[in-house]
Amino acid sequence: ETGVTQSPTHLIKTRGQQVTLRCSSQSGHNTVSWYQQALGQGPQFIFQYYREEENGRGNFPPRFSGLQFPNYSSELNVNALELDDSALYLCASSQQGVGNQPQHFGDGTRLSIL
Amino acid sequence: GNSVTQMEGPVTLSEEAFLTINCTYTATGYPSLFWYVQYPGEGLQLLLKATKADDKGSNKGFEATYRKETTSFHLEKGSVQVSDSAVYFCAGERGFQKLVFGTGTRLLVSP
Numbered sequence: 001e002t003g004v005t006q007s008p009t010h011l012i013k014t015r016g017q018q019v020t021l022r023c024s025s026q027s028g029h030n031t032v033s034w035y036q037q038a039l040g041q042g043p044q045f046i047f048q049y050y051r052e053e054e055n056g057r058g059n060f061p062p063r064f065s066g067l068q069f070p071n072y073s074s075e076l077n078v079n080a081l082e083l084d085d086s087a088l089y090l091c092a093s094s095q096q097g098v099g100n101q102p103q104h105f106g107d108g109t110r111l112s113i114l
Numbered sequence: 115g116n117s118v119t120q121m122e123g124p125v126t127l128s129e130e131a132f133l134t135i136n137c138t139y140t141a142t143g144y145p146s147l148f149w150y151v152q153y154p155g156e157g158l159q160l161l162l163k164a165t166k167a168d169d170k171g172s173n174k175g176f177e178a179t180y181r182k183e184t185t186s187f188h189l190e191k192g193s194v195q196v197s198d199s200a201v202y203f204c205a206g207e208r209g210f211q212k213l214v215f216g217t218g219t220r221l222l223v224s225p
Binding site for chain 1: 118148150155156157158159160163203205208209210211212213214215216217218
């Protein structure tokens with residue numbers, strides 16, 4: 001059973017650029033949640049995808065968008081990058097409808113904006 | 115809205131000392147509560163959880179009890195090890211698997 005994998009592990013961009021981060025959910029998991037963790041802070045919920053549909057969103061602007069694919073993997077897209085977008089982006093997967101199963105987190109993508 | 119407050123770190127202890135990291139939550143209703151641990155360069159690992167009042171979560175010698183009357187979920191361990199050095203996050207669930215995290219507490223354990 002493979003865990004949650006994220007790519008790339010590190011990324012450097014400049015202000016105004018666009019970025020796509022990828023997440024492969026754990027086998028059998030149909031729900032993916034994305035979090036932003038700024039340096040020295042706790043993770044902040046960005047949004048969640050369940051069966052390819054957005055299923056809840058945190059307090060993030062529309063330039064943060066996402067997708068979930070039929071195999072339940074997911075992408076996080078951020079447009080018009082700002083310096084404050086520098087953070088560790090974490091993906092977590094879980095299985096809805098199967099008891100009280102915990103989320104499993106990937107190791108994250110560290111995004112640096114210059 | 116929901117929020118989680120945890121004690122600021124770093125918490126510095128000697129090996130075999132007793133650990134307490136405080137966590138209080140503000141929420142509508144009684145959400146499930148969690149403690150996650152983050153080792154350097156890694157993602158979050160679930161340490162323990164409690165889904166209702168008076169539940170006690172425990173794992174690897176760590177434990178926390180869901181106290182409805184004080185809205186708290188303090189993390190405790192009777193005897194810490196150097197390998198417990200990490201950042202610990204308290205979290206509450208706002209809807210299915212949508213977590214609200216505290217700011218984290220860094221634990222440093224010296225030999």
